Amino acid sequence: MRASGVSKQVSSGGQPLTILDHVDLDVAAGESLAIVGSSGSGKTTLLSLLAGLDLPSSGEIALAGTSLNGLDEDARAALRAGRVGFVFQSFQLLAGFTALENVMLPVELAGLGDARARATAALESVGLSARLGHYPQQLSGGEQQRVALARAFCGEPQILFADEPTGNLDTITGGHIIELMFELNRARNTTLVLVTHDATLAARCGRRLTLASGRVQAQ
Amino acid sequence: MNVFAFAWRRLRRGWRSGELLIVMLALIIAVAATGTVHLFSERVRLAIGEQSGDTLGADLVYRARDPLPASLQASIDALGLHGTATTLFSSVVFAGDNSALASVKAVGSGYPLRGAITLAAAPFEDGHAAHGVPAPGEAWADARLWQDLQLQPGAELQLGRLHLKLRGVITDEPGKGAGFDDLAPRLLINADDLAASGLLGVGSRAQYELGVSGARDALARLRAEPLADGVKLTTPQDARPELRNSTRSAGQFLDIAVLAATLLACAAVALSARQYGEKLRDEIALLKCLGARRGFLTRALLLQLLLLGLAAGAAGALLAYGAQELLARALGDLLKLDLPPPPLLPLLEAAGLGLLLLLGFAAPPMLAARNTPPLRVFQRSESGSTATRAITLIAMATAAALLWLATGDVRLAGWVLAGAGGALLALASCAWLLVRLLTPLRRAAGGGGFAWRFGLGNIARRRGATIAQVTALGLALLALLLVSVVREDLLSSWQKKLPPDTPNQFLINVQTEELDALKSFFAAHGYADLQLWPMARGRLIALNGKPVTADSFPDPETQRWINRDFNLSWSTTLNPDNRITQGRWWGEAGRGKPLLSADAYAIERLNLKLGDTMTLDFAGEQQTFTVSSFRTVDWDSFKPNFFLLAPPGAVSDLVPRQYLTSFYLPHEQRALLRQLVTQFPNVTVLDIDALMAQVRGIVDRIVRAVEFIFAFTLAAGLAVLLATIEGTRSERVRETALLRTLGAGTGLIARGLIAEYAVIGALAGGVAAIAAQTLAWVLAANVFHIAYGPRPLLWLIGTASGAVVVCGLGWLSLRSTLRTPPNTVLRQS
Known part of the structure; x- marks a missing residue:
């Protein structure tokens, strides 16, 4: 994953506002990177650009060896399918889908076979084999985030993006989720890009990138 | 903060984001649907009221199935009133190779006493008030007859034995109804030509009318005189009953469609207002945090609703105005009414209904959002009371009120x-x-x-x-x-x-002396087995020996039925579309016996039992019969059928009678009708x-x-x-x-x-x-x-x-x- 001279400007109240300013970044396969910084420093924007969820105003971004700049929305989605996993602060599970169906989603979208078997195995690996047919509203916050982890790893992605994965959980449950995430990451040798405020969590990553006012302050 | 400015700003934002679009849309639909039908009904009601005198063609009209008694004309003359006689009947009219069934009206001088006939030179040209009536030997026809017969000005028409020159197109005429009797296109002729046509013989099916006009006092005195048997009096107040009834029925049907639309619109308003109310909760929590009071929020929300209601009411009313015009064009000439310009009151009522709908269905869920506690700014799950039960009760009460207002x-x-x-x-x-x-x-x-x-x-x-x-x-x-x-x-x-x-032609008014000739005519054209049914018309005067009149029966339907002549026929064989349910069919053994077989309708109306006796008056000749069997009749068979049947010979030879029949005539043989009418001019053909x-x-x-x-x-x-x-x-x-x-x-x-x-x-x-x-x-x-x-x-x-x-x-x-x-x-x- 590579970002070269990436900037992002938006218009706010008719005035241009720079959120990211000439960010350069290289993340090697299997590496783990924590993006830290205060609120409004541009962490989430950088994550969304690296994942191809948005396009930079200037600069180049390559994901899994492919430049994102020339790709439209659908092409970028196709690039993510099967290669990229996500863990969100608010879990983002589909309410009408069971735990199993939620986990099957990325596998089906990537067109991989055996979605049901893979999803079942993934839920077993996060200790939820007894909760396959449960709907999100029937699960606790920690269980929902475990389903989200199973969904993130189920398609065996090359890269995992995590945005404040413990932000909505208490300290103990959050700790368990972090353990689980790093364990799965190690087992699959996945590249991990993590946005967090939590210094302890950031310290567990191989590298830290600190943003301030949209600029890289330390790497 | 200025509550109006706030409400206006919020409303504009809600409009731009589409949050209020559906509330608005549903309101417009409800107002437009109600406004359309109410406006149209009101125009019809006003038109009937305005035109009833002219519509009737006279101040009073006497009607009967037989020529009106001479004493009536004498009374009219004695009171110094004007009277004009009119005869109406159905007959086939020919023009070249074309023929059509027409409703013929033979009018005397002075017709119409009120209103005017509007006449044009050719179809779809502008009409003008006609002077007088068609001259002898001439006729006026309405546009449909022109069309049906493909007529040209001056064309020659044949009506029975009569040859007439066509002189004009009737674009409007008094007394033309929209009922079944007036379904056929109109042909207007001079009353002096009627005898020459040879169309009306003894017992022929025709309606005789006498229109009267003059001073109010004299009219009142005439009305006070007792009516002869079988004569009906029509006043402007009961003009166009068929129109009143049919518009009332159509109105009820349209009302149901409108009610369905209104109730659905209510549901749409309630649903979208609830969603809007939910979206307002975050905003209201924040406003409360910032110090907004409940009263301010109430006024702001109600003001938004009022502005929304006024805008939707205006748009719905405009739409209704256009839609009722389309409805009037679609139905106007069918109703044969000159509709007045649309009044504004029904539109205002419809707009008022829109406001009521808003108050009943949109206000409660939106106002419930005021219950949101300010704590919601920290904990989104805090929503406060949603007042669901109160909202449901208010919605149901409003729905009931709407229905009550709509149906009265x-x-x-x-x-x-x-x-x-x-x-x-x-x-x-x-x-x-x-x-x-x-x-x-x-x-x-x-x-x-x-x-x-x-x-x-x-x-x-x-x-x-x-x-x-x-x-x-x-x-x-x-x-x-x-x-x-x-x-x-x-x-x-x-x-x-x-x-x-299935028979598509009925022949009625066949006289006894024509029977053999008519049978020969049909036999010569391949209809050898044509069955002609005899028929005598009698009035029930006694049941089981006790004299009866209309007043002897409590229900209006029986009273109306009793007032008419009964058609009675006789036979030894029973048609397949008749089935005996009680008693026995007399067959050949019944000849000459005074028995009757009654249809289910007659049984129900008169509460008949087997063995009851019925005394009928056949134009002065009275006879008593015993009910010996009950029948059910398939009235949809398109074959002649009768409420009462008797054995042959049971009805005295002195009783006047006529014959009728029905038969199927393929379209390509319709020319036969022309020959038939020429040869038997007083036989009426119903196509x-x-x-x-x-x-x-x-x-x-x-x-x-x-x-x-x-x-x-x-x-x-x-x-x-x-x-x-x-x-x-x-x-x-x-x-x-x-x-x-x-x-x-x-x-x-x-x-x-x-x-x-x-x-x-x-x-x-x-x-x-x-x-x-x-x-x-x-x-x-x-x-x-x-x-x-x-x-x-x-x-x-x-x-x-x-x-x-x-x-x-x-x-x-x-x-x-x-x-x-x-x-x-x-x-x-």
């Missing part, structure tokens, strides 16, 4: 509300069952691909919303299926019930083919008007659908963003959306088809009396059209959510 009848309003509730419950139960049946399908849809799994998953997830959508749309589709497919289906089933050789075509034409136009109003019902149904679809918008945005983040392309998400709405639409169509099929079956069994089985095509049309409509609407409404950028997910986190 508490009992009827109660029935309609219960009926609507029952229909909704039935549709919702059906929808619930179908959605339940879909659940296992959803699990099995893995093989159908992700789009199907996603689409069906959404249906199962939003089960409540799905059932509401399916029910609302099902109701709208049901209305459309009923007035389009089912109507056609029932009519064609009914037509198919009649075999191809049922032409009558059926005319009836069908009228039914078609009324149905079109009803379909037009049902368009509002459909629009209201679609508004409910839109409201429920829009209610899922924020959830859809989140889902789309998540799916895109996980790698789904636009096409895949779109296919999921289409799959979901195709299934919802198909379910709604299926529910509508089930309901339409059930209603059609009930109508077939109880009204049409025909066998009506399952119609797979109806199911197919219902399901397919439902899928297409809902897909289209869902796509139009939510296609913008497909463009949701995936980073929305991170922003929401």
Whole structure:
């Protein structure tokens, strides 16, 4: 994953506002990177650009060896399918889908076979084999985030993006989720890009990138 | 803060974001539907009131089936009043090779005493008030007769033995009704030509009228004089009863369509107002945090509603104004009324109804948002009291009030509300069952691909919303299926019930002395077995020896029936369309015996028992008969049938009689009618083919008007659908963003959306088809009396059209959510 001279400007109240300013970044396969910084420093924007969820105003971004700049929305989605996993602060599970169906989603979208078997195995690996047919509203916050982890790893992605994965959980449950995430990451040798405020969590990553006012302050 | 400025700013924002669009749309539909029908009905009512004197053609009209007594004319003369006689009858008119059944009116000088005949030189030219009546040897015809006979000015017409020169087109005439008697096109001739036509013999079927006008006192004195037997008096107050009745019936039918549209609009308003209220909660919590008081919030919300109501009322009223004009054009010439300009009051009433609807359905859920505690700014789950029970009670009370205002009848309003509730419950139960049946399908849809799994998953997830959508749309589709497919289906089933050789011509007024000649005429043209039925007309004067009059019977229907002459026939054989239910048929053994066989209707009206005696007066000749059998008659067989039958020889030879028959005449042999009428001018030919075509034409136009109003019902149904679809918008945005983040392309998400709405639409169509099929079956069994089985095509049309409509609407409404950028997910986190 590579970002070269990436900037992002938006218009706010008719005035241009720079959120990211000439960010350069290289993340090697299997590496783990924590993006830290205060609120409004541009962490989430950088994550969304690296994942191809948005396009930079200037600069180049390559994901899994492919430049994102020339790709439209659908092409970028196709690039993510099967290669990229996500863990969100608010879990983002589909309410009408069971735990199993939620986990099957990325596998089906990537067109991989055996979605049901893979999803079942993934839920077993996060200790939820007894909760396959449960709907999100029937699960606790920690269980929902475990389903989200199973969904993130189920398609065996090359890269995992995590945005404040413990932000909505208490300290103990959050700790368990972090353990689980790093364990799965190690087992699959996945590249991990993590946005967090939590210094302890950031310290567990191989590298830290600190943003301030949209600029890289330390790497 | 200025509450008006705040309300205005909030309203503009709500409008731009589309949050209030559906509330507005539903209100406009309700106001437009109500306004259209009320405005049109009011114009018809005013027209009837304004034109009743002119419509009648006189201040008073005496009518009878026999020539009016000379004493009446003497009274008119003695009182110094003016009178003019008119004779009306049906006859076939010929022009070259063309022929048509016409309603002939023979008028004397002085006609009409009130109003005027409007005459044009050729069809579709401007008319002018005619001077006098057609000169002897001349005739005026209305545009339809011109068209039917392909006439040219100055054309020669043949009416019985009479040859007439055509001199004008009647564009309007007093006394022309819209009833069945006046279905046939009009031919106006001079009364002096009537005898020369040879059309009216003894006992001929004609209506004799005497119009009277003059001073009010003299008219009052004339009215006070007793009426002779069989004579009816019509005053301007009861002019056009057929129009009053038919507009009342049509009005009730249209009212039901309007009520359905209004109730659906109420549902749409309630749904979208609830969603709007939910969206307001965050804002209200924040405003409370910042110090806004409850009173300020109440005034701001009510002001928003008032502004919204005024805008929707104005737009709905404008729409109603245009729509009622279309309705007036579609039905105006059918009603034969010169409609006055539209009054404004019904429009104001409709706009008022819009405000009532807002207060009852939109205000409670929106005002409930004021209960949101300021704590919500920290804990989003805090929503405060939602006052659901109060909202439901207010909505139900408002629905009842709306129905009461619309029908003016508490009992009827109660029935309609219960009926609507029952229909909704039935549709919702059906929808619930179908959605339940879909659940296992959803699990099995893995093989159908992700789009199907996603689409069906959404249906199962939003089960409540799905059932509401399916029910609302099902109701709208049901209305459309009923007035389009089912109507056609029932009519064609009914037509198919009649075999191809069903009689299409009736001959009446055949005199005894013509009997042999007529039989020979038909035998020469291949109708050797033509059966001619004798008929005598008698009046019931005693039952079981006790004298009876109309007043002897309590119910109005029997009173009306008793006042008419009974048609009695005689035979030794019973036609296959008659069946004896009690007693025995007399056969040959009955000849000369004073027996009677009564039809079920006569039995019911007179409460007859076997062995009862009936004394009938046949123009002065009285005879008593004993009821020896009861019969049921298939009146739809298009063959002559009679309430009362007697054995041959039972009716005295002194009683005047005539004969009638019916037969099937292929279209290519219609020239035979011309020969028949020339040779037997006083025989009246009733061309049922032409009558059926005319009836069908009228039914078609009324149905079109009803379909037009049902368009509002459909629009209201679609508004409910839109409201429920829009209610899922924020959830859809989140889902789309998540799916895109996980790698789904636009096409895949779109296919999921289409799959979901195709299934919802198909379910709604299926529910509508089930309901339409059930209603059609009930109508077939109880009204049409025909066998009506399952119609797979109806199911197919219902399901397919439902899928297409809902897909289209869902796509139009939510296609913008497909463009949701995936980073929305991170922003929401």
